[in-house]
Amino acid sequence: GQSLEQPSEVTAVEGAIVQINCTYQTSGFYGLSWYQQHDGGAPTFLSYNALDGLEETGRFSSFLSRSDSYGYLLLQELQMKDSASYFCAVQDDKIIFGKGTRLHILP
Amino acid sequence: EPEVTQTPSHQVTQMGQEVILRCVPISNHLYFYWYRQILGQKVEFLVSFYNNEISEKSEIFDDQFSVERPDGSNFTLKIRSTKLEDSAMYFCASSDLAGGRLGELFFGEGSRLTVL
Numbered sequence: 416g417q418s419l420e421q422p423s424e425v426t427a428v429e430g431a432i433v434q435i436n437c438t439y440q441t442s443g444f445y446g447l448s449w450y451q452q453h454d455g456g457a458p459t460f461l462s463y464n465a466l467d468g469l470e471e472t473g474r475f476s477s478f479l480s481r482s483d484s485y486g487y488l489l490l491q492e493l494q495m496k497d498s499a500s501y502f503c504a505v506q507d508d509k510i511i512f513g514k515g516t517r518l519h520i521l522p
Numbered sequence: 523e524p525e526v527t528q529t530p531s532h533q534v535t536q537m538g539q540e541v542i543l544r545c546v547p548i549s550n551h552l553y554f555y556w557y558r559q560i561l562g563q564k565v566e567f568l569v570s571f572y573n574n575e576i577s578e579k580s581e582i583f584d585d586q587f588s589v590e591r592p593d594g595s596n597f598t599l600k601i602r603s604t605k606l607e608d609s610a611m612y613f614c615a616s617s618d619l620a621g622g623r624l625g626e627l628f629f630g631e632g633s634r635l636t637v638l
Contacts, residue, residue: 448625450565457613457629458565465625502565506625509578510555514564 417441419513421503426519427493435488435501435516443507447479447486450502452515458502461488493520524548528614528630535604536638543599543633545614554597555615555627556589558582565613571597604637611635 419439427433437447446465450458464470464479464486476489490497500515527546535541547554556568569579569589576589588600597616601608611634615627 446625448627450627452565457631458627459629460626463625504625509567509570509580510625510627511567512557512565 417505417507417511419503419505419511421501421513421516423514424517424519426521428521429493429495431493432489432491433493433518435490435503435518437486437488437503437513439484439486439503439505439513441484441505441507441511444481445506447477448504448506448510449475449477449488450504450512451499452502453499458512461501490518495520495522524550524628526614526616526628526630528612528633530633531631532634532636534636534638537606538603541601541604541608541635543601543612543614543635545597545599545630546595547597547614547616548618548628549595551616551618551628553577553617553619554589554591555617556599557613557615557629558610559613559632560610568599601635604635606637609635609637 421437448463449461452458462477469478474491479486498520500517502512502515504512529544554571557565559565567580568583570577586602590598611632613632614630
C-alpha cells in the first residue's frame with residue numbers, strides 16, 4: 416500500500432520561511448510532487464523531485480531524500496497569498512496525494 | 523494558456539440517480555485522471571486513463587463508476603446510482619508525460635456533486 420504523512424497545519428509569519436515535511440511509504444516510487452490548493456480552487460503544481468536534492472523555483476524549493484523516504488517544501492519570503500493547503504504527492508503507477516497541510520500566515 | 527475544463531461546475535442530484543461529469547483535457551495530453559475531494563479532506567485518486575483504457579483505479583472506483591472518452595476531446599466520469607457519500611468535488615486532470623515533467627498534473631476547476 417501507500418501512505419504519506421504531512422502535518423495537518425502550520426502557522427508562520429508574513430516574510431518568514433516555513434518548511435512543510437512529508438514522509439512516504441510506497442511500493443514503487445518515481446518521484447515526489449508538491450501542489451498548492453486555495454480554498455475552493457483546484458490543486459496547482461508547484462514542484463517535482465525525482466532525484467535526491469533540492470529543486471528551487473523562485474520563492475519555493477523542494478527537497479527529496481529517497482533513502483529516507485522524506486521530502487519537504489520550503490517557502491521563503493512568505494506572503495499572505497501563500498495561505499493555502501499544500502499537498503505532497505508520490506508517483507508510482509499513479510499519483511497519490513497526502514492529506515494536505517494547511518498553512519496559516521499571520522501578518 | 524491551455525487548460526482543463528469541466529462541466530458542470532455544480533450538480534445536485536437525488537440518491538440513486540445517474541450522473542455524468544464531463545471534462546475536456548488539454549489537447550495534446552495523453553493521460554487523463556479523475557480525483558475526488560470530500561470537503562476539507564485530501565484529494566483522492568479514482569482512476570487514470572491512457573490509450574483508451576483504464577490504466578489504474580483505486581478501491582473507491584467500484585462498479586458504480588465508469589469512464590469514457592467518447593470522442594477526441596471529452597473525458598467523462600459516470601456514476602450509475604449515486605449515494606450520499608458520493609457528494610464531493612470531482613477533479614479531472616491531464617498530463618503529458620512524454621513532454622512534461624513527471625508528476626505534473628493539470629487540474630480542472632472541479633465539478634461539485636451534491637447528492638440529496
